[in-house]
Amino acid sequence: MTSPEGFTKVIEETRLNATVDSNPYGPNPADYLSNVSSFQLIELTLREGEQFANAFFSLEKKIEIARALDDFGVDYIELTSPVASEQSRYDCEAICKLGLKAKILTHIRCHMDDAKIAVETGVDGVDVVIGTSQFLREYSHGKDMTYIAKAAVEVIEFVKSKGIEIRFSSEDSFRSDLVDLLNIYKTVDKIGVNRVGIADTVGGANPRQVYELVRTLKSVVNCDIECHFHNDTGCAIANAYTALEGGAKLIDVSVLGIGERNGITPLGGLMARMIAADRDYVLKKYKLHKLRDLENLVAEAVQVNIPFNNPITGFCAFTHKAGIHAKAILANPSTYEILSPGDFGLTRYIHFANRLTGWNAIKSRVDQLNLQLTDEQCKEVTEKIKKLGDVRQLNIDDVDSIIKDYHQDVSILSLDPDAVGLFDKYAPAEKKQKLSGGAYL
């Protein structure tokens, strides 16, 4: 449980933040333990991300990525264990020397052999992990909880003696025995870890389960809680958000979520989630307009494309198509946008060249083309566009041609109705093609 002082502080903060009540996606004021408005990021592209199938980062690439992450504003950067390979150790030492604002961490097994090497690399902190589920205890390291606790205490005290940060995390936390978990967390909290970690290593946890475990753990430890969520069942972003609501403080992310299997909570997706909850905090803390470049940098390094449906940077994340949507967006973008593309240095796009289009979208295009048509005329030309859109996929040129044809037709009519008396306003397209071909002009 937080200390009485901490308690008073968050209550006060809740009062000060009372204005956010008008944002229904904001933090629930009832959650006085919530860190939705005070979360931190531990960035794992250079650790978990190295475990992504396609990843091979040279030292130069690692430095480029680390600098970009630092510039973006992440709080911590976690690196592959220096024990993984010789080069991994050199890379870790080199990144520690860059003098970044972000704190540098490395991630090791709960073992003195690893710890002794880790503390010599120059890192600001060490993240220790050990499997606590029945599955991992039986098939991975084969140790019981007594052994785990003993090893944890030894490693933690050693790392602390070096004056750097230490996190202890269980692995596969959601399939671990709750009492075992709380026991070990309580033990390591007492000897003074900076953070304890909960990890959904297999990606099967769901939000309410996450909320309950975090809230329970929050009543057992005084230190900060960090959470790590894999995305096998598509809940990594939601679980991260719900963990913050429950009182977790730090979330593990990687660019595009790269990691083992289909990865973990993606940095960009979490930014989308958090900005919908507390825009001011997120805008102040992170350089969101650098997100696209950061994602492109990593995507290129691991040879993948940005997913078409990626939050924020997917090619259609701010594209509006159905007529009803386009109409409302033109009147007020907040109608169908919870995220503002401008916050990310991006722009919205109204897709009007299709059969689902509406006359408001077409009218907006008519204005863009600097043509003059009445609302009735816009409705009429919209019907023509929808007709062609029924036959085949349209592009902007198709729509512009139909609009310009129609405009030319009605302009001539309005200039000299008699002269074009032979041409019906509803003349077939071929006829008008000839007209726009130049016969009269």
Next chain:
Amino acid sequence: MTSPEGFTKVIEETRLNATVDSNPYGPNPADYLSNVSSFQLIELTLREGEQFANAFFSLEKKIEIARALDDFGVDYIELTSPVASEQSRYDCEAICKLGLKAKILTHIRCHMDDAKIAVETGVDGVDVVIGTSQFLREYSHGKDMTYIAKAAVEVIEFVKSKGIEIRFSSEDSFRSDLVDLLNIYKTVDKIGVNRVGIADTVGGANPRQVYELVRTLKSVVNCDIECHFHNDTGCAIANAYTALEGGAKLIDVSVLGIGERNGITPLGGLMARMIAADRDYVLKKYKLHKLRDLENLVAEAVQVNIPFNNPITGFCAFTHKAGIHAKAILANPSTYEILSPGDFGLTRYIHFANRLTGWNAIKSRVDQLNLQLTDEQCKEVTEKIKKLGDVRQLNIDDVDSIIKDYHQDVSILSLDPDAVGLFDKYAPAEKKQKLSGGAYL
């Protein structure tokens, strides 16, 4: 509130399902209203999916997709409004005549003009929607709640008089006034709609908010609850799951989640989520081994690639890389897999050609190559592989060459140590290249 009979029934079902207690990702037995083990799918690829930026479906393609969805086992297929365009109406009529097992729905505005056309298409039901948030009431249709209630009653009674199903949904439900929402839902429930719908139209809702709204609504209406979640902030799958926990019965999905902006709850991602919760129910109801073909069919039709990190069908969803992971997976796949690739007709893959590899993964490769090496020898050759993996990205051929070289070397030594006395076991690679080049063989 559910009727006393319904109440008893779910309690009974909970008792019967008591065996799933051993699955920590299964339904929470405390949630007697949960439909996690009895959910249904309303498939929207041919409605919401048509609103995806890249989508243009010919009638032939619509029929191909509808048949594939039906074969997969979805409960409902929703189609674009017949009012959207002339061809949309023909397509709707044609799909109704296919005689699919899935019920066919169409999606219309809450207006008699639309309803009159919809009921003539041959659909099994009509999904009616109207914006209820302040945003949509002001900038979209400009109507107040009294008008909305009146229009809803008129449309619902008309559709019911035709003997087909009717759903009433609010749009942008989470930014609507709660009392307004409950009032309108109570009204339409009384006149006998089959379902009421909650829609997170802008994709900003979070799981706990969803749970609370569904639970509240569940205490107000007797009919089924359907939920529709956009994915702008990455929570569409988690919100769907949490809605089911709260008592919603039906979830709107589309293949790969295609829809307005970056889309809605994806069919495949939700299958991943649900099979982790109730494998028996999902396997019995849906043909999961057809998922990949279904996704490829739609991806090709709308010209996108399957996202690299897609749940289940992403290229690396069942790839294990870090040494610790590979070791445990080889001992028991459940250690690092909450989903079983075999359930989807897929296979797992151990990525051993990299510097994070471990000797268990290499030993497994040695076995595959049908070579004999002791554990100590496997550890030794693993070190060589990790060394090269520090220098550059490896492929399987690289690893196999190192293993075969090493194997040849130790085999010769064991045959006639004296004959190869000049060759140190740790000889540089160039030397051994010459050896394997054939000098001695």
